[in-house]
Amino acid sequence: MKLNNILAGAVIAAALPLSSAIAQEYNWNFQAFMPAGSDAYTAFVDFTDRVEAMSDGRIKITPLPEDSVVSGREQLDAVASGILNGQFGSIGYNAGQDPAFGVLGNFVGGYDSPWQAQAFFDEGGGLELARELYSDYNVHFVAPVFWQGESIPSTIPITSVADFAGVKIRAPEGTVGRVFAEMGASVVGLPGSELFQALSTGLIEATDYLTLGQNAQVGLHESAKYAIYPGIHSNPTLEISVNADDWAELPDDLKAIVVGATRVLSVDVMQRTYLTDQAAAARLPTEEGVTLIDWSAEERRKLREISAGVMGEYATESDMAQRIYDSQVVFMRSIGLL
Known part of the structure; x- marks a missing residue:
């Protein structure tokens, strides 16, 4: 009996480091379409840190600011071809590929707030349409991201x-x-x-x-x-999207982490841009x-x-x-x- 317990313990002890050793890690490069130092980019860096923490280091995303690898209008093609693993992009930048990106990415003058646009994706069928559209480009649309109306x-x-x-x-x-x-x-x-x-x-x-x-x-x-x-x-729709082949390789638990972290990113960006807009509106006329x-x-x-x-x-x-x-x-x- 004691021998069996010892053997069982040895098997478990041997299996634990083995399972850790074979747990696959994913090292990705994501480019954003905005400059470093902006609210949205800072929130994007926090998003990459959040994904790494939530996945216990299994997904590591290196954030890159605008034009680091390609221009913003070239990000979709770069993700599709695997030059980039993913992007924090703006859907409307892809309108040259298909007018559908323009209609989805910025229904000009349509919504009064980013929350209304978010609700279209969550409750109005927008997410399903976005994923269908992006699938033709070998890209998986993870989820939308929003900020305040543009000046x-x-x-x-x-x-x-x-x-x-x-x-x-x-x-x-x-x-x-x-x-x-x-x-x-x-x-x-x-x-x-x-x-x-x-x-x-x-x-x-x-x-x-x-x-x-x-x-x-x-x-x-x-x-x-x-x-x-x-x-x-403009209340533009931004995005986190990933190369479709890279997305297919992720196990379901990691996919859920990326989706959840993207939802948090959207809330972060909306809140930060609101507060920064309020501060800028007070400061720019008097100081600048x-x-x-x-x-x-x-x-x-x-x-x-x-x-x-x-x-x-x-x-x-x-x-x-x-x-x-x-x-x-x-x-x-x-x-x-x-």
Whole structure:
């Protein structure tokens, strides 16, 4: 009896280090589309730390800021091909691949708050549509991430729809760029890392980029002494997504950890950008000489009408874009936005 107990103990003791030795580790590189030092990037670094802690070190993600490996618009292709294992990206940046990304990533003028957009993914079918869309690109869409409505910093005052006529503005492809173009603006495509110089030299006069606080964190207020705030145009949908082959290799418990950590990331980013926006709105006018421009309800209504027309036309350009557009319209009607 004693011998059996000794043998059983020896088997257990031998098995424990063996199981630890064969537990697979996953070392991934993820690139973000925003600069280091911004609220969202800091939260992203916390996300990578959280995943490593929750997985007991089985998943290690190295965070990389914008343009470290590829530009933001190239991140999807880099993840699909395995150059990157994953990304903290912006869905709308992929609109050149399929208009569906534009409709899913930024229903311009559609939602009043990031919580409403989050609810579309959770309760309105958005998550399922996103995963179907990304699967065609060998990428697994993990979950959406949101921040507060974006501000538009500019070197000239823009107080109305009419003021956009002739303005040189940096904006991504897809719905956002088309809405600006519909208002008469000249849309320029530039990576985020070039915006400070572009504003300083006059290459552009305004930009769609980040929230008010995050724009200040990267110094855009030093060149752009005007900012539309509260935001008028954009509650973009961000994302954590992973190469589909890498995702398939993960056991279910690690997949659940990544999904859960992404949900926490979204809450972190929403809260941090809210607090930073509030602080920036108090500080920038008094300390930095920035004029904050709050559009009237009438001008916001004009923009919403323009956006609705652009979005409806844009959605006809692919079957998936139309499906996503229809799904969002149904959801918006269900919560009283339309």
